[in-house]
Amino acid sequence: MSDVRPDLSSTDRFVSRHVGPGEQEIKAMLQGLGHESMDALVDATVPRALRTKRALDLPAAASEHATLKELAGIAAKNQVWRSYLGMGYHGTLTPGVIRRNVLENPGWYTQYTPYQAEISQGRLEALINYQTAVIDLTGLPVANASLLDEATAAAEAMSMFHRAKGGTKRHRFLVADDCHPQTIEVVRQRAIPIGIEVVVAPVEKFSFDASTYGCLVQYPATDGRVRDYRALCQTAHAADALVAMACDPLALCLLTPPAELGADCALGSTQRFGVPMGYGGPHAAFFATKDEFKRQIPGRLIGVSVDSEGRPALRMALATREQHIRREKATSNICTAQVLLAVMAGFYCVYHGPEGMRAIASRVNRLARILARGARELGLSVAHDAYFDTLRVEAGARRGAILGAAASRRINLRSMGDGDVVIALDETVDEAALADLIEVLGAGGSAKAPSVAHLASQEPVSAELSQARTSAYLTHAVFNTHRSETEMLRYIRRLEAKDLSLTTSMIPLGSCTMKLNATTEMLPVTWPEFGGLHPFAPREQAAGYAELFRNLEAWLNDMTGFAACSLQPNSGAQGEYAGLLAIRAFHESRGEAHRRTCLIPQSAHGTNPASAAMAGMNVVVVACDDKGNIDLGDLRKKAQEHAKDLSALMVTYPSTHGVFEEGIQEICAVVHENGGQVYMDGANLNAQVGLTRPAELGADVCHVNLHKTFCIPHGGGGPGMGPICVAAHLAPFLPGHPVIPVGGAQAVGPVSAAPWGSASILVISWAYIRMMGPDGLKHATEVAILNANHVAQRLGEHFPVLYSGTKGRVAHECILDCRHLEKSAGVTVEDIAKRLMDYGFHAPTMSFPVAGTLMIEPTESESKDELDRFCEALIGIRKEIAEIEQGKSDRTDNPLKNAPHPLHRVTSTEWARAYPREKAAFPAPWTRQHKFWPSVGRIDNPHGDRNLICSCPPVDSY
Numbered sequence: 001m002s003d004v005r006p007d008l009s010s011t012d013r014f015v016s017r018h019v020g021p022g023e024q025e026i027k028a029m030l031q032g033l034g035h036e037s038m039d040a041l042v043d044a045t046v047p048r049a050l051r052t053k054r055a056l057d058l059p060a061a062a063s064e065h066a067t068l069k070e071l072a073g074i075a076a077k078n079q080v081w082r083s084y085l086g087m088g089y090h091g092t093l094t095p096g097v098i099r100r101n102v103l104e105n106p107g108w109y110t111q112y113t114p115y116q117a118e119i120s121q122g123r124l125e126a127l128i129n130y131q132t133a134v135i136d137l138t139g140l141p142v143a144n145a146s147l148l149d150e151a152t153a154a155a156e157a158m159s160m161f162h163r164a165k166g167g168t169k170r171h172r173f174l175v176a177d178d179c180h181p182q183t184i185e186v187v188r189q190r191a192i193p194i195g196i197e198v199v200v201a202p203v204e205k206f207s208f209d210a211s212t213y214g215c216l217v218q219y220p221a222t223d224g225r226v227r228d229y230r231a232l233c234q235t236a237h238a239a240d241a242l243v244a245m246a247c248d249p250l251a252l253c254l255l256t257p258p259a260e261l262g263a264d265c266a267l268g269s270t271q272r273f274g275v276p277m278g279y280g281g282p283h284a285a286f287f288a289t290k291d292e293f294k295r296q297i298p299g300r301l302i303g304v305s306v307d308s309e310g311r312p313a314l315r316m317a318l319a320t321r322e323q324h325i326r327r328e329k330a331t332s333n334i335c336t337a338q339v340l341l342a343v344m345a346g347f348y349c350v351y352h353g354p355e356g357m358r359a360i361a362s363r364v365n366r367l368a369r370i371l372a373r374g375a376r377e378l379g380l381s382v383a384h385d386a387y388f389d390t391l392r393v394e395a396g397a398r399r400g401a402i403l404g405a406a407a408s409r410r411i412n413l414r415s416m417g418d419g420d421v422v423i424a425l426d427e428t429v430d431e432a433a434l435a436d437l438i439e440v441l442g443a444g445g446s447a448k449a450p451s452v453a454h455l456a457s458q459e460p461v462s463a464e465l466s467q468a469r470t471s472a473y474l475t476h477a478v479f480n481t482h483r484s485e486t487e488m489l490r491y492i493r494r495l496e497a498k499d500l501s502l503t504t505s506m507i508p509l510g511s512c513t514m515k516l517n518a519t520t521e522m523l524p525v526t527w528p529e530f531g532g533l534h535p536f537a538p539r540e541q542a543a544g545y546a547e548l549f550r551n552l553e554a555w556l557n558d559m560t561g562f563a564a565c566s567l568q569p570n571s572g573a574q575g576e577y578a579g580l581l582a583i584r585a586f587h588e589s590r591g592e593a594h595r596r597t598c599l600i601p602q603s604a605h606g607t608n609p610a611s612a613a614m615a616g617m618n619v620v621v622v623a624c625d626d627k628g629n630i631d632l633g634d635l636r637k638k639a640q641e642h643a644k645d646l647s648a649l650m651v652t653y654p655s656t657h658g659v660f661e662e663g664i665q666e667i668c669a670v671v672h673e674n675g676g677q678v679y680m681d682g683a684n685l686n687a688q689v690g691l692t693r694p695a696e697l698g699a700d701v702c703h704v705n706l707h708k709t710f711c712i713p714h715g716g717g718g719p720g721m722g723p724i725c726v727a728a729h730l731a732p733f734l735p736g737h738p739v740i741p742v743g744g745a746q747a748v749g750p751v752s753a754a755p756w757g758s759a760s761i762l763v764i765s766w767a768y769i770r771m772m773g774p775d776g777l778k779h780a781t782e783v784a785i786l787n788a789n790h791v792a793q794r795l796g797e798h799f800p801v802l803y804s805g806t807k808g809r810v811a812h813e814c815i816l817d818c819r820h821l822e823k824s825a826g827v828t829v830e831d832i833a834k835r836l837m838d839y840g841f842h843a844p845t846m847s848f849p850v851a852g853t854l855m856i857e858p859t860e861s862e863s864k865d866e867l868d869r870f871c872e873a874l875i876g877i878r879k880e881i882a883e884i885e886q887g888k889s890d891r892t893d894n895p896l897k898n899a900p901h902p903l904h905r906v907t908s909t910e911w912a913r914a915y916p917r918e919k920a921a922f923p924a925p926w927t928r929q930h931k932f933w934p935s936v937g938r939i940d941n942p943h944g945d946r947n948l949i950c951s952c953p954p955v956d957s958y
Helices: 023-033 038-045 064-075 096-103 121-138 150-165 181-191 230-238 323-329 339-377 396-408 431-441 452-458 485-496 519-526 543-560 572-589 607-614 632-641 664-673 682-687 728-733 759-796 819-825 829-838 864-885 917-921 941-946
Strands: 172-176 197-201 212-219 242-247 265-269 285-289 301-306 312-317 390-394 420-424 564-566 597-601 618-622 646-652 677-681 701-703 724-726 814-817 853-856
Touching (some): 023 038, 023 759, 023 864, 064 519, 064 543, 064 759, 121 285, 121 339, 121 485, 150 181, 150 265, 150 285, 181 197, 212 230, 301 941, 339 390, 339 431, 339 452, 396 420, 543 564, 543 682, 543 759, 572 607, 572 646, 572 682, 572 701, 572 724, 572 728, 597 607, 597 632, 632 646, 724 728, 759 814, 759 853, 819 864, 829 853, 829 864
Parallel strands (some): 172 197, 172 212, 212 242, 242 265, 597 618, 597 646, 646 677
Antiparallel strands (some): 301 312, 564 724, 701 724, 814 853
């Protein structure tokens, strides 16, 4: 008998599913580059002096099946109690047609930010539906396409008002003490670095003196009270101050909208519009304001314009407000939004319509009225006469008994710390759940709990609310058409078909990697054990999440080389901000609060200087040399000039130019020698994992784009997550939270509404790391570098590659120089981008970090065949440009200038172009096998800005 043992390990190896090129493809690409092995390519790309000496210390790779089994065991440790805690988070019922066809559909969650609007019309329509719903519910004329969460939206309102009304003499901002506690603390932290004085006080004690420029109130309040804010708004306006109102959007279906009360801005969360709580997120915050602030509104605004034929077309409007343009002059660092969740919330409104939304709100309000009657019959008092869905019950000596009875039924209620108990109801409450709550309120008393039927018979079916709404909402046809699931399904699919996503072709965006978002990684997100937890549930009920957090923090620390991690920042830009706050607090703890200068290379992503400005730092720009590297001489000069007040350097590595700068360790040393800290922007960490470690390069803190390196999908422009990893000396300053204690011993204030940010999507990155294992993660990094160099070599003969390392290799992305084409053929990068749509591809990043260039990041998930197909598309376009240069094609009437070519154009009766329809529509062989059609022609951007419309246009306009 043979002593050889059979291999019993799983054949279900995820690495080969995630990494696109197989062994033979990798061999062929290496040979094409002139390298015998992957090690040889890495040696030519990443300087050996910068390579880590320590292998990744992570669990060995698990199979997809084993990972799901392990995650199920972790999820089972979470206890999903019925949580009536409120504070901006509520149980909700996600319509199955939305869950299955949007949240769980890669056609929706793998789209990129709609910078190329012609191939994003479906998502843009879904977002303008969302904006229209917000405009209707708030009564304000302008709304954006979502922000990160309610608390940060409130902070954005404070900053926007300060720009509008502030100045050297107006720096006080009033915050009502009955706002949600997390909102108060996020606003307070945001205010500190920029010199705004936040005064938290009861609304009745607001004083609008000469230094006060605005205020924030909650409607309804965190304890459920509904106030009439008309008099407050009048008083504020008389003092030339502005009013922001944090609102519950479901309550606005029944209550007088903020605009009619006099508010200048309304904000809140649309989580309860069909988006699971997810232990804190992701959820789409809404933000609406008056027309006079439309050019100051933070985030992205979807507007209506026209295409080249005058047809209505949607786009992101007022793009000059984006922070990558404003840089250090920015007052917000918003880069991503919560597009996927805004789309879900918008579809929720479309599906239910005005009558359905009113019915849901009315039912929830009636449940609250029945519960209030029950409380009174049980000898308890309800603190407020006017409420929507949340009751403050004055329990007194019975508080302990009531909370104990609730716990025995696995119910979470909110204790206010003064004997009162708050109960927030939602659409998931049924008659049995209401009966349980009534029984709970009877604890510690002598009266027998009345039945729901008895209480309901005593309470009128409908009751006049104080401040009852009389104005109409959701009147547009889109909210009054799709009632059956059949119609809703077809509408969702119709919009999906207008958008190019990873289900169609590779998306070669540099700076924001678009890699595989594996189904196995995504599945657990919608498990109720992860999706059903309230973020402020007692920590012992979230033992599974705690284990997942511990694992993920340890793994991220190992990959970056740092000592501690915060998972709270819910975007990459929020990670930048949190990291800078930790640096700021570190200097202050050493008696060096004057250190406020932040050095930033001129090539940096625009959120870097924007985040520095938000953190109260003065930005000093450091020059780059002709090769795109940081100019060491200029860095040393400016570091020494500012040695007394140097706070930090923000540096991206590999550089934004796609190169491993060999001087990175010296760069960090120069900053440290002059008393500063080094913040490494982790946008390009996907080129480091397993090869280098930020801490070993000399960085002190690094944020990690989980929506890039670790596979959280881009979601059409969000959600994202940007945890920060820090060295031991910065660990005490990691962000805290007022409701659930987290963070360091000397924690800065919270940067997000929830303690662990958008917790539910952390399972995606956990699963990715678990399935890849240490060897797989390193292999992914190597293949990302290989793919980028393969593309650079194939395209370099046709478009000059602008930057490379000393050995001629790029890192994970390459920049193609197209600037000469405008002179030789009148062709711009925008023309190339639009023509790529006809070939079935999304454009690379345009004109960043260098104007007139294309930045391509192919990722490790794309096969050699797909990379070659993309290269053939660009080579085909270069040939079309050559025809213009040679005079064979007209400089103004050619396939590039007229791109893209929608189906209705190439099938129209008349065709007046100087080239055939076939060349317009089918420029490459694969377009005949499967054709993605842009749904509109090239969009007129200036027209949309001159004639801003940010709500649904009339149906007949289409």
